[in-house]
Amino acid sequence: xxxxxxxxxxxxxxxxxxxxxxxxxxxxxxxxxxxxxxxxxxxxxxxxxxxxxxxxxxxxxxxxxxxxxxxxxxxxxxxxxxxxxxxxxxxxxxxxxxxxxxxxxxxxxxxxxxxxxxxxxxxxxxxxxxxxxxxxxxxxxxxxxxxxxxxxxxxxxxxxxxxxxxxxxxxxxxxxxxxxxxxxxxxxxxxxxxxxxxxxxxxxxxxxxxxxxxxxxxxxxxxxxxxxxxxxxxxxxxxxxxxxxxxxxxxxxxxxxxxxxxxxxxxxxxxxxxxxxxxxxxxxxxxxxxxxxxxxxxxxxxxxxxxxxxxxxxxxxxxxxxxxxxxxxxxxxxxxxxxxxxxxxxxxxxxxxxxxxxxxxxxxxxxxxxxxxxxxxxxxxxxxxxxxxxxxxxxxxxxxxxxxxxxxxxxxxxxxxxxxxxxxx
Amino acid sequence: xxxxxxxxxxxxxxxxxxxxxxxxxxxxxxxxxxxxxxxxxxxxxxxxxxxxxxxxxxxxxxxxxxxxxxxxxxxxxxxxxxxxxxxxxxxxxxxxxxxxxxxxxxxxxxxxxxxxxxxxxxxxxxxxxxxxxxxxxxxxxxxxxxxxxx
Numbered sequence: 107x108x109x110x111x112x113x114x115x116x117x118x119x120x121x122x123x124x125x126x127x128x129x130x131x132x133x134x135x136x137x138x139x140x141x142x143x144x145x146x147x148x149x150x151x152x153x154x155x156x157x158x159x160x161x162x163x164x165x166x167x168x169x170x171x172x173x174x175x176x177x178x179x180x181x182x183x184x185x186x187x188x189x190x191x192x193x194x195x196x197x198x199x200x201x202x203x204x205x206x207x208x209x210x211x212x213x214x215x216x217x218x219x220x221x222x223x224x225x226x227x228x229x230x231x232x233x234x235x236x237x238x239x240x241x242x243x244x245x246x247x248x249x250x251x252x253x254x255x256x257x258x259x260x261x262x263x264x265x266x267x268x269x270x271x272x273x274x275x276x277x278x279x280x281x282x283x284x285x286x287x288x289x290x291x292x293x294x295x296x297x298x299x300x301x302x303x304x305x306x307x308x309x310x311x312x313x314x315x316x317x318x319x320x321x322x323x324x325x326x327x328x329x330x331x332x333x334x335x336x337x338x339x340x341x342x343x344x345x346x347x348x349x350x351x352x353x354x355x356x357x358x359x360x361x362x363x364x365x366x367x368x369x370x371x372x373x374x375x376x377x378x379x380x381x382x383x384x385x386x387x388x389x390x391x392x393x394x395x396x397x398x399x400x401x402x403x404x405x406x407x408x409x410x411x412x413x414x415x416x417x418x419x420x421x422x423x424x425x426x427x428x429x430x431x432x433x434x435x436x437x438x439x440x441x442x443x444x445x446x447x448x449x450x451x452x453x454x455x456x457x458x459x460x461x462x463x464x465x466x467x468x469x470x471x472x473x474x475x476x477x478x479x480x481x482x483x484x485x486x487x488x489x490x491x492x493x494x495x496x497x498x499x500x501x502x503x504x505x506x507x508x509x510x511x512x513x514x515x516x517x518x519x520x521x522x523x524x525x526x527x528x529x530x531x
Numbered sequence: 532x533x534x535x536x537x538x539x540x541x542x543x544x545x546x547x548x549x550x551x552x553x554x555x556x557x558x559x560x561x562x563x564x565x566x567x568x569x570x571x572x573x574x575x576x577x578x579x580x581x582x583x584x585x586x587x588x589x590x591x592x593x594x595x596x597x598x599x600x601x602x603x604x605x606x607x608x609x610x611x612x613x614x615x616x617x618x619x620x621x622x623x624x625x626x627x628x629x630x631x632x633x634x635x636x637x638x639x640x641x642x643x644x645x646x647x648x649x650x651x652x653x654x655x656x657x658x659x660x661x662x663x664x665x666x667x668x669x670x671x672x673x674x675x676x677x678x679x680x681x
Contacts, residue, residue, distance in 0.1 A: 467596070470595040470656075471539075471597070474538070474653060474655075474656060475535060478535055500572075501570055501571045530596070
């Protein structure tokens with residue numbers, strides 16, 4: 107067994123914390139969708155890396171905003187506008203404390219991780235990257251952390267470099283470090299791989315890049331639901347995540363950036379809220395964070411995400427991590443014991459994701475048969491086609507876990523896979 | 532609730548494991564690729580057209596059981612047929628897998644292809660069943676670019 111939970115004697119397992127701080131059955135009652143029946147069976151939702159379900163407190167917070175508090179922000183002198191502004195800025199402070207950012211003005215609300223990466227590529231990237239320069243990413247990136255850099259490199263005649271990964275899905279650290287150099291202008295890498303679940307040692311990688319004075323963007327879309335993130339301890343220059351993967355609504359996400367960088371970056375989109383004065387001759391841009399928030403933002407989304415982060419904080423990220431770690435270890439053990447199973451992504455440090463193949467059965471067929479059992483997984487290339495190419499496969503079946511998943515659901519997954527084997531026997 | 536056995540019928544499973552006419556066709560004068568970006572299914576259909584009739588047909592590629600079996604059975608069904616007959620069969624097949632009632636007598640025309648009737652209960656799998664047919668359609672029209680089901 108490769109997991110810490112398995113190596114430790116029973117009495118000292120961190121999972122024992124679960125009894126004191128984490129009651130999964132109680133937690134499940136917070137998520138109304140988990141009471142749904144799918145095709146006559148209890149929903150077993152194991153597609154959390156695609157999007158997570160929402161607790162009642164998030165749904166209520168958004169509903170309350172629209173029912174009682176709806177008004178535009180940063181504009182009105184009237185009661186509701188002032189109140190909505192306070193709620194929106196309150197959500198920003200919750201994001202600051204969630205990531206341990208030094209200042210709330212370093213939190214930019216965006217649509218999601220994808221928009222955040224595009225923002226950095228199109229502002230910092232366009233201002234700093236010239237012909238012959240290099241952008242360094244890794245072989246385990248989601249398309250959203252590849253394509254924005256390709257667009258930039260194409261425009262600037264710059265070069266996209268890719269740090270390789272091992273057969274177990276771990277970043278090759280020496281190779282990564284060897285690719286850093288005076289020509290490297292920015293590094294962009296996933297904190298946790300969405301297709302493999304590998305956790306990258308980002309602190310070490312950031313330190314290596316900083317020795318060359320290269321700024322680092324960390325794609326935290328798959329990390330924030332599972333790990334405690336401290337952007338000051340990591341010393342990352344940019345950190346991005348999507349709200350909907352951490353129990354918040356769709357259409358809202360966060361770009362964290364060090365204020366020294368954000369201050370000198372050109373704006374992304376022009377419009378209202380991002381200006382301090384406009385004449386036809388000259389426009390003075392607003393201060394941070396508003397410089398990067400043109401137009402009326404997703405106020406309800408930010409408030410919903412604020413409620414989601416409060417919910418996660420209430421449960422305790424450490425408790426969530428212990429619960430999920432135990433669950434992933436149990437799933438890895440039981441699924442890999444099924445004859446014909448091949449796990450894709452067997453890094454020592456993993457979070458949330460179990461990607462697998464079964465004999466030569468196409469993942470799409472696995473997905474259809476599991477769906478008949480009410481089990482929702484993702485099948486396909488997971489928007490990470492280069493990862494599939496690295497392993498010489500077209501697709502995988504991926505079960506991904508959240509704080510509300512249980513060992514019984516893992517058992518249901520195992521039974522479902524057995525059913526797939528029967529159909530294809 | 533749709534029945535899995537309706538979808539994964541024996542004939543389909545058998546063809547997915549041992550697809551017929553699975554090779555590159557040396558005499559091919561038409562070819563086209565079909566690609567489903569959603570699941571990564573990717574097929575090349577090779578055609579040997581003599582005048583208006585399909586003298587020979589083969590395919591290669593990878594995909595799920597439904598798309599593999601559909602490609603395999605398609606090659607068996609259209610071999611020796613004219614372009615118009617193959618196009619008509621595609622139309623009947625499409626109606627079958629999308630649950631539209633086929634014209635009188637067309638069930639008999641579909642022959643073995645009728646095993647795909649269960650697909651109509653699984654709307655997301657319609658693209659799998661029709662991928663090779665879309666490639667055949669493109670090949671018969673002499674199109675070179677990859678056809679996509681998206």
